[in-house]
Amino acid sequence: MEKQKITEDMLKYDELNKTDEAIRDEYAKCPEKIAFNKAYEKYKEIFNERIGFSSHISNQINALKSYEEALENYISAINNLGEQVEKCEDTSELELLELKIQDLDKKKNQRFYELKKYENESARLKKYLDSMNEQLKLAGQNYLIKEEEKKNKANEYKKKLLPYTNQILELEKKLPKSFVEKYKKLKGEGTGKKTYNRISTYNKDRGTCECCGNMIRIEVEEILTEIGDLTECPNCGRFLYLKD
Numbered sequence: 001m002e003k004q005k006i007t008e009d010m011l012k013y014d015e016l017n018k019t020d021e022a023i024r025d026e027y028a029k030c031p032e033k034i035a036f037n038k039a040y041e042k043y044k045e046i047f048n049e050r051i052g053f054s055s056h057i058s059n060q061i062n063a064l065k066s067y068e069e070a071l072e073n074y075i076s077a078i079n080n081l082g083e084q085v086e087k088c089e090d091t092s093e094l095e096l097l098e099l100k101i102q103d104l105d106k107k108k109n110q111r112f113y114e115l116k117k118y119e120n121e122s123a124r125l126k127k128y129l130d131s132m133n134e135q136l137k138l139a140g141q142n143y144l145i146k147e148e149e150k151k152n153k154a155n156e157y158k159k160k161l162l163p164y165t166n167q168i169l170e171l172e173k174k175l176p177k178s179f180v181e182k183y184k185k186l187k188g189e190g191t192g193k194k195t196y197n198r199i200s201t202y203n204k205d206r207g208t209c210e211c212c213g214n215m216i217r218i219e220v221e222e223i224l225t226e227i228g229d230l231t232e233c234p235n236c237g238r239f240l241y242l243k244d
């Protein structure tokens with residue numbers, strides 16, 4: 001980095017950004033925001049649980065249908081055999097038919113028993129689904145309330161931030177583009193990696209950067225000869241200037 005001079009505007013820009021970020025951090029930690037996040041998580045949790053549960057119930061209903069169909073098939077097969085019995089005059093064939101009917105009747109009863117079991121289980125599941133829907137409704141109402149509270153708080157913070165945001169934008173028009181770009185990078189814009197104390201001073205006695213504490217290379221030392229000289233720390237990447 002070339003040598004520049006630190007200006008009042010640069011230091012002011014730094015101060016304004018710090019205040020701006022402190023207000024944003026305060027908002028991120030405010031009870032309204034936390035309560036909203038919790039309400040949202042809760043709602044999402046029940047919502048997802050219900051989706052899973054609904055598909056479970058529809059499987060259950062399909063199974064129930066197939067049991068009902070099987071039962072109907074047995075009943076009509078038994079009826080058919082009953083008609084054959086009425087027409088039958090051969091004793092040995094009649095015995096055979098009776099046996100078949102008995103066998104089918106046993107199977108039919110089994111299906112009937114299974115169907116009842118399924119019906120009970122389905123009724124239980126439906127009841128559970130109802131209670132889940134109720135929970136979801138309450139969680140949804142709570143979510144909306146918390147959202148409203150958060151919105152109000154957000155507006156409050158927006159108003160608080162506005163003067164700083166405006167001043168920051170004004171200064172950005174005046175400051176060197178390279179400075180603003182680098183500053184934003186240190187702030188974590190576009191990278192998400194935030195550096196705190198973006199403007200560091202050079203400790204002439206020790207030959208170190210005050211922020212990272214590292215010894216500064218000779219070439220950098222040569223740049224920082226007069227009070228107010230500004231460059232960049234080769235170790236931590238912060239702005240580095242010589243303070244009186």
Ligand SMILES: [Zn+2]
Nearest residue numbers: 209212233236
């Ligand atoms: Zn440094």
